[in-house]
Amino acid sequence: MNKRIQQNVMIKGTKDGFMLHLDDSCSFSELLKELAAKLSENYQFQENDPVLSVKLHTGNRYLTLEQENQIKEVIHKQKKLTVSDILCNVVTVEKAKRWKEENQVTTLNKVVRSGQIIEVPGDLLLIGDVNPAGTVRAGGSIFIMGQLKGIAHAGFYGNNQAVIAASIMTPAQLRIADQINVAPDQKKVHEVKCAFMNDDEEIIIDKLHVLRKYRPNFNRLEGGL
Amino acid sequence: MGEAIVITSGKGGVGKTTTSANLGTSLALLGKKVCLIDTDIGLRNLDVILGLDNRIIYDLVDVVEERCKIHQALIKDKHFEDLLYLLPAPQTRDKSAVNEEQMCKLINDLKPDYDYIIIDCPAGIEQGFRNAIAGADKAIIVTTPERPAVYDADRIIGLLEKEEHIEAPKLIINRIRGHLLNEDEEMDINGVTDFLKVDLLGIIPDDDQVIVAANKKEPIAYDPNNRVSIAYRNIARRILGESIPLTPIGEERKGFIAKVKKFFGARV
Numbered sequence: 001m002n003k004r005i006q007q008n009v010m011i012k013g014t015k016d017g018f019m020l021h022l023d024d025s026c027s028f029s030e031l032l033k034e035l036a037a038k039l040s041e042n043y044q045f046q047e048n049d050p051v052l053s054v055k056l057h058t059g060n061r062y063l064t065l066e067q068e069n070q071i072k073e074v075i076h077k078q079k080k081l082t083v084s085d086i087l088c089n090v091v092t093v094e095k096a097k098r099w100k101e102e103n104q105v106t107t108l109n110k111v112v113r114s115g116q117i118i119e120v121p122g123d124l125l126l127i128g129d130v131n132p133a134g135t136v137r138a139g140g141s142i143f144i145m146g147q148l149k150g151i152a153h154a155g156f157y158g159n160n161q162a163v164i165a166a167s168i169m170t171p172a173q174l175r176i177a178d179q180i181n182v183a184p185d186q187k188k189v190h191e192v193k194c195a196f197m198n199d200d201e202e203i204i205i206d207k208l209h210v211l212r213k214y215r216p217n218f219n220r221l222e223g224g225l
Numbered sequence: 226m227g228e229a230i231v232i233t234s235g236k237g238g239v240g241k242t243t244t245s246a247n248l249g250t251s252l253a254l255l256g257k258k259v260c261l262i263d264t265d266i267g268l269r270n271l272d273v274i275l276g277l278d279n280r281i282i283y284d285l286v287d288v289v290e291e292r293c294k295i296h297q298a299l300i301k302d303k304h305f306e307d308l309l310y311l312l313p314a315p316q317t318r319d320k321s322a323v324n325e326e327q328m329c330k331l332i333n334d335l336k337p338d339y340d341y342i343i344i345d346c347p348a349g350i351e352q353g354f355r356n357a358i359a360g361a362d363k364a365i366i367v368t369t370p371e372r373p374a375v376y377d378a379d380r381i382i383g384l385l386e387k388e389e390h391i392e393a394p395k396l397i398i399n400r401i402r403g404h405l406l407n408e409d410e411e412m413d414i415n416g417v418t419d420f421l422k423v424d425l426l427g428i429i430p431d432d433d434q435v436i437v438a439a440n441k442k443e444p445i446a447y448d449p450n451n452r453v454s455i456a457y458r459n460i461a462r463r464i465l466g467e468s469i470p471l472t473p474i475g476e477e478r479k480g481f482i483a484k485v486k487k488f489f490g491a492r493v
C-alpha cells in the first residue's frame with residue numbers, strides 16, 4: 001500500500017544540470033510512466049531556455065540498450081533536456097571481464113620470434129626480445145625488457161595514450177592506436193627508450209624520463225578496477 | 226626405446242643433410258644404433274652423401290603406402306655390422322606423398338629397434354617440414370652465421386615452440402670461418418646465440434674437405450683427424466650426455482677461444 005506513495009523518480013539538482021535517480025525495484029513500464037509524468041509536470045520550458053544536461057542513476061537496475069533508448073526518448077521529449085550520462089551500480093559479467101582484462105598487465109618471459117604475433121588486451125610486460133618479423137600488440141602499453149627488433153603496436157583498440165618502452169629500441173616499426181612509424185634505423189644503444197604519440201599525432205621516440213611530462217596521468221597506484 | 230631427432234633449418238643449403246649424415250655416422254662410431262630418415266622427397270641426397278644411392282630398392286613412400294615392410298626398405302651401411310641404416314626418400318614423388326600421421330606411425334614403429342632416429346628435414350616450412358617434425362622428440366637447428374640463415378632459424382624455432390611433443394631445440398652453427406669472427410658486421414657465435422637464445426650444441430668449421438668427402442660418397446666423420454669430423458663427433462658425445470667444452474678445431478685464435486669459453490662457461 002505504501003508503494004503508491006513511494007517515489008520511483010527522484011530529481012536532484014547539481015551544479016551543471018540535474019540528476020534523476022530511478023528506482024530499481026519497480027517495474028520498468030511503471031518507471032517510464034512516472035518519469036514522463038514527473039518531467040512534464042515539473043518542467044515547462046521556454047523557447048530560449050538553455051539546454052540542461054541530465055544524468056541518470058539507475059541504482060541496481062541493469063538497462064538494456066533498448067531500455068536506455070526508451071528512457072532517453074521520454075526525456076528528450078522535453079525539448080531542453082539532454083541525457084549526458086547514465087550511471088549504474090551494476091555491469092554485465094562480460095563487460096567486467098573486459099574491463100579487468102584491459103586493465104591487466106600480462107607478463108611474458110619469451111623471445112617473440114619471426115612470424116609470431118603476441119596480442120594482449122591490456123598492458124604487456126615482455127621479458128625477452130622481439131626479433132625481426134616478430135610482432136607484439138597490446139590494448140594498452142608495451143614494456144619490453146629486452147631488444148625490440150620487430151613490430152610493436154600499443155593502443156591496439158585505439159588508445160592513443162598508450163606508450164611503448166624497450167631496453168634496446170631498434171624497432172622495424174612502431175604503431176600506437178592508428179598511427180604508424182617506420183622507425184629510421186636506430187643505433188643499438190643500451191638505454192631505455194620510449195615511444196608515444198605527441199599532440200600532432202606523431203609517434204616520437206625519446207628518453208624514458210620525458211614520459212612524465214607527456215603522460216602525467218600514467219601512474220596507476222590504485223591498480224585494478 | 227630410442228629417440229627421434231629432426232635436423233632442420235628453414236633456409237636451404239646450410240648443412241642439414243651434411244649434419245644428418247655425419248651425426249648419424251658419429252653416433253654409430255660410438256656404438257649407438259641409428260636409423261637415418263630422408264624426408265626430403267623429390268630431392269634425395271642423404272643416400273648420396275652416405276654412398277648408399279646404388280642400393281635403394283624401396284623408399285619412404287613405399288613403406289608408408291605399405292608396398293613393403295620397413296626392414297625391406299632400410300639400407301644397411303656396410304661400414305658397420307648392424308648400427309647404421311638409412312630409409313631413403315623417393316626422387317619421383319612430391320612432399321604430399323606422405324602425411325604427418327604416417328610419419329608418426331613410422332617413427333613409433335622404428336623406435337624400439339634403434340637408439341637414435343635422425344630425420345633429415347627439407348628446407349622451408351611447408352608440408353615437408355611438417356612431416357619431418359611430426360614424429361620427432363627433439364630438434365636440432367642448423368644455421369650458418371649469415372643473417373638470412375639466422376632469421377630463418379628464428380622462424381623455425383618459433384614454429385617448433387608450438388609443437389608440444391618436441392623439446393626446446395638446440396643449435397648447430399655450421400660453416401664458421403675463422404676470419405669472420407672478429408668482424409663486427411658479421412654475426413659471430415655470440416651474436417647468433419644472443420639472437421636465437423637457444424642452447425648451442427656445437428660449431429662446425431667451414432672446410433673444403435666436406436665437399437671432397439661428399440664427392441667421395443663417404444661422410445667426413447670417418448676421418449679421425451679432420452676438424453669437421455671432430456666437431457661432429459663431439460656433438461654426438463654431447464647428445465649422449467657428455468659435457469665436452471666447445472673449442473674450435475685447428476685455428477686456435479685467442480680472442481675466439483676466450484669468447485667461446487665464456488659462452489660455454491656460462492652454460493655448462
Ligand SMILES: Nc1ncnc2c1ncn2[C@@H]1O[C@H](COP(=O)(O)OP(=O)(O)OP(=O)(O)O)[C@@H](O)[C@H]1O
Nearest residue numbers: 237238239240241242243348400430431432435436
Ligand atoms: N662445414 C662445411 N664446410 C664446407 N662445406 C659445407 C659444410 N657444410 C655443408 N657444406 C656444403 O654445403 C652444401 C649444402 O649442404 P647440405 O646439402 O648439407 O645442406 P642442406 O641444408 O641439406 O641443403 P638443402 O636445404 O638443399 O637440403 C653442400 O655442398 C655441402 O657439401
Ligand SMILES: [Mg+2]
Nearest residue numbers: 241242265347
Ligand atoms: Mg638437404
